[in-house]
Amino acid sequence: MSRVAALYPNDTVTLREVGLRDGLQLVKTWPSTAAKRDWITREYDAGVRRFEVGSFLPAARFPQFADVGALIEQIDGLEGASSAALALNERGASDALETPLDEIVCVVSATEEHSQANARRSRADAVELIRTVVRLRDESANRPIVNAGIAMAFGCSIAGAVDPAEVLRLAEACLEAGADIVGIADTVGYAGPKQVGDLSAAMAKLCGGRAFIxxxxxxxxxxxxxxxxxxxxxxxVLDGSLGGLGGCPFAPGATGNVVFEDLVYLCETKGMRTGIDIERLTAVREILQSEMPGEHLYGSLVRAGPPPNLAWRP
Amino acid sequence: MSRVAALYPNDTVTLREVGLRDGLQLVKTWPSTAAKRDWITREYDAGVRRFEVGSFLPAARFPQFADVGALIEQIDGLEGASSAALALNERGASDALETPLDEIVCVVSATEEHSQANARRSRADAVELIRTVVRLRDESANRPIVNAGIAMAFGCSIAGAVDPAEVLRLAEACLEAGADIVGIADTVGYAGPKQVGDLSAAMAKLCGGRAFIxxxxxxxxxxxxxxxxxxxxxxxVLDGSLGGLGGCPFAPGATGNVVFEDLVYLCETKGMRTGIDIERLTAVREILQSEMPGEHLYGSLVRAGPPPNLAWRP
Known part of the structure; x- marks a missing residue:
């Protein structure tokens, strides 16, 4: 089995906890490294296996990710767990490849406007960067999988509407450049379920038997x-973050990622086993509450818990 | 066209605002009659047409519904609008039939246990009450439609799991007793989307070309x-309440009805026109904020508003 199929089989649901990366991208205070380790350990004990833990960015500008290497090392020691981290340029990728990372995440914007504003490069150059990262990866000892995430795939805070055909074209270009898996991101929360269902169905077709995020x-x-x-x-394969951490700089007042706990509950009510114990998972919110007291935590399931008097998992 | 088909056509989406009834059922403070009138007027101006405005219950025990008749009179004067109100016994139905009400709502529990605990009658007696209400209605001058709501249709806080076949049997019994329309209620918020989709599909089949709630x-x-x-x-036909008002006595800490504003947005993103102006609708929350300052208002759309730079209605 390929490494990507082992990490992301397409016949069962896999949830990625991105709170340690996307959830901390914009915050003013963040957990200590010890608290982050505790966050990972307790989520692992609850059954979480896929963690996105940070970005390989200059620590001077992004001090919240200065400990990304330490977290990758920690996860490397957890049986069955895998780590993912963002690399936004060749330098970041090289740094990432010196760690025992399992998954290196690159980003391509769905629109030329957002690509230039966010990454100061064209979409074509972003795809070329994936090709470079794949080459560097192939030359490395560790050989993590390469994940290409398409930002603004359902609408762009700068360019407005996004043609789904353009997203599919970019997804195909990323796969052609060697990405092992592609993701579609509703970066600014513009999508409704019809749009998500339609693009997901098209992605499933494009990716054949491969998973997508x-x-x-x-x-x-x-x-x-x-x-x-x-x-x-x-x-x-779906992303979420504990407590819905992760605001967006383009949408003031907006909440962040879809709430991981509620996502677990959703999957389980649909008869899709996540392997995650919801009560142990929601208890991990305590860490965020004590380490990031200024952050509003989201989530609905936590208020009432699963139905107490019936087998709610079909 | 029958009166029920005029109120609830099955070829377009209709949203019922139940905040003035379900939203006020358990609160300790509630808006003045003047504020309730303002709530109705402003929602009407935003495009809302179906209002559930209260219950015909003894005003001594349910003072929040003492003005139900006045609200029904108000809505009677609004072109295209309709009023619904609960009647839980023959006395309530008789009182309701003396007003220009458009829709009288009766409740049947999906489980014998909840029926006895909540209404002190069997489910069979609840169905018989519908037959009686239909007869009283047929003898009345006003002739509102009769709506039979099946509570706990997706799981019961007392009995636990509910067999969907039992819900369908009750729905059929209500229609046979003369109900013009039947509803299925997730009274304690136990359901997930698979369960709701499955029972809705079965209800659509049972009801043929008729709408259900x-x-x-x-x-x-x-x-x-x-x-x-x-x-x-x-x-x-879906119910919701402004700001998600409406806690449940059986689920401490639980939120109430699905948020009406978010429901409008959902429908519109799916290309289903509601005729409701979301910005004018969300502004009506001001009334709840000033009249019920102790109540937590829910809703996500209100934080960010619809996507600002694209045509988000397909």
């Missing part, structure tokens, strides 16, 4: 409905 | 995903 934000309350539509359309 | 609570964050699944399965 759906990364959702709950900016307008559609997060769980969008996740449900993605699953119905054949998506099997 | 889906009444959801957002207790565990599945409200909008459940609504989306109901719509996908053919449901065309």
């Amino acid at each position: 759906v990364h959702l934000h709950d900016t307008r309350g559609m997060g769980i409905a969008n996740a449900s539509a993605a699953l119905d359309a054949g998506a099997r | 889906v009444h959801l609570h957002d207790t565990r964050g599945m409200g909008i995903a459940n609504a989306s699944a109901a719509l996908d399965a053919g449901a065309r």
